[in-house]
Amino acid sequence: VENGYQGCIMVPTEILAQQHFETLTEYLGKQGLRVELLTSSVKKAKRREILENLELGEIDVLVGTHALIQDDVVFARLALVVTDEQHRFGVDQRAKLSNKSQFAPDILVMTATPIPRTLALTIYGDLDTSMMQGKPVGRKPIETLCYIGEKRNAVYAGLVRQVQAGHQAYVVCALIDESEGVEARSATEVYTELQATYLKNISCALLHGRLKNQEKEEIMSRFAAGEIKVLITTTVIEVGVNVPNATLMIIENADRFGLAQMHQLRGRVGRGKDQSYCVLLTDNDNHETLERLQVLRDSDNGFFLAEKDLELRGAGQLFGLRQHGLPDLYIADILQDIGVLIEARELAKKAFQNPQMLREIESALSSQFDERFQRIFYS
Template identity: 55%
Template structure:
């Protein structure tokens, strides 16, 4: 055990009680303490008045030119005022509710004051008095608790560097440190806590972020190399002649992008190495057809396939799509969901175990106990980020290392793809089928709703249909949003003269009721369908040309894009109308972005930029690592460089034994806290 892995109780002044308090902050060892970095810094360097921006927090040093005066008002309220001069500029200084500072202000003496500068009034609202100004600094601010204060933590960190600093070993190869001009590890860690100035902090953070990303990518690349180095999967020797015949009989031509990704997946199927591939494709790009082709290939080799999706509506949709493409005498497809009747479920489970069912489509029901396959070869998870890491793992374990294909219509920014899925291969369908007309997106205010409904008569009278999406089912005292039942009643009255049928769909309905409502909409009997976001994925009604989204600012960009993708699936021009009155710039920015692009990958990058990875995916669901210093958005360039360098090192034969990489090999081999929660 190195000294750094010892308990913080080895520090002077840290007893059992204080150690327990530090543990609540995640600080248990000396190493934890050294790596407990500030979340921000206060720049209390002395500044010249002419250099300071309005409302900037700064330290100003000058001479006290008017005696301090304390004015009291209200209950326990006070105002301390005095005047200072820097060079020939005189300015006012005021402190609220800190009358005891009066004794520190002496007429004619130098003083340094930290506070917020008001350029128009030539005044400083004080926060701290720094005495003579000799202790100006770039001060660290930490996340602390009621029992662990800043004034407790900072001396402990200084002591840890004094007592154990010589134990901080370098773990980056010299070649990388020189190539990117990175600080040594000890110096960088110290400067993260106690930088002399912003420039030194910037250099320290570059080093720490690069190290964090680089070590993570080294582990991911190592997993990838391990997967490829051994024949540790199934070699699915599909019948290429039958597969080509199947593709030639499809009712449409595959796009070049669909052909490319199909070839990539089929190569993986034949390989004896275990496949883990992510298939990304924008809304309407044709991922389902690719899934059908590779499932068919799997069946021709004598294996079974499983397709897991997040909702019963989507499962039903996929079931119908596959049955429409496959010859029922050649490929047998079954549907298994939570709503499958008990008698039918027993029959499906028996036939699955006997190998009589070739492909099963289902929801979470697929990963329940009792679901046994005879010879599972391929597992496909659609909208995979909606399933937890453990749920996906359980399905994979239903067979002996079946090949795994993850699909998503939520375009994942490259930054997240190379982080969360760095050990996977990635295929992208970056082309829409021919003849698709781009969806026109408009943003209107709630007061314009009736004029939008008037306009909708044009589309409805042409025989087309319309979705209306609402965030809530019923009224809520918490949120002032239009609810589905209220909108449903309003639209029934609005379209009553035209006798247009209006339907209502939401998640609280029973499955049979949902199916009946969707069937009526698909068949064209229902002209307008009011729904909550249960409609978000999988529903395919080519005749629907209008998507009206109420309170659109309540949704994320990715979700809005998914909803928009429910229209524009036929040959007619389609429209997405966003009804929203966002009160902040963030909401307004999202509405503007939606009207400017139909490209899901552009939107996903913007969504990541605006909301951050935790909001876009949710850490626990996606398996994204939680980095200490690195930011997946702000430090995306460093992440990419770290990935490239890690991949290059893993290409070197037996790199672990080379002298330059000894420190790196040791840190990767050592047990440590997991990146994932």
């Protein structure tokens, strides 16, 4: 901005956008910089004013949701593009934002999801990567507990005690509704059950991905304001939710979640000064399941947990739709062969500097991966 350019930050939810807007206004407003917020909730007159000032270069930093990639959003001199929780956006969406500038903007992508180093090299090999580790000052470690189903009543009695002490809580379920093919307690089922029993006189709400955006935002705003004490939800609260008064996270059927995902969910509590707890509930008491959950109980290192998850569940496809299971590598082991992976990357960089070899590589990859190659290679 001091050099006469603009910056923007795109996030997946309106609540997170509001949080970033308030933080940046506090930091940058003192320097006399103008920060604006653009989401689908912005009224037409205000939106028109923002777009006009943005194109004139009078707005220094724009914070927003997917609204930033609409065709009528035009920057005067965009030079820095930040995408937070970048895994929630498609490749094309991120590219569309950076393509709004003729100045080849610098790009920063951020995620709170720990990624194993081996996968980070594969997926983000063309980026300089930085890892921020440790907790903000003043936060206490979250105590993680693991119980089988017979302790469920005691766990929910503990939930009531937390609310009576003035705190809030999350109950996370793997499914929205019951499914014949999956043995797991759904969010709808748990919500109905708790409303009639433990939460009979306690304000609670059901939150999941099928609700309209406006409904989701309203529920989250009421939870953040302390009006709702307990949120029964799916993994939609995995990112961008900051409620320091929430001190308890109960994960139903924890065996159905990945370690890294539960670590991400666990991060929704422990954001204030009070001691927080994460309770893993499972009806599956076989040794292998309990041993895996104990890994999460004993560690709060997200990168260690991500590596362990990769080891236990497999990496999924690098070029495809499958999110877990065996990767596209037929011989190499993505965990054990890190040295070979790095060497292959260096050789690939050299090959790309040879125009003839580059043409041959493009031809081979195009025939192997069809239009997926074009989308990945040129984004």
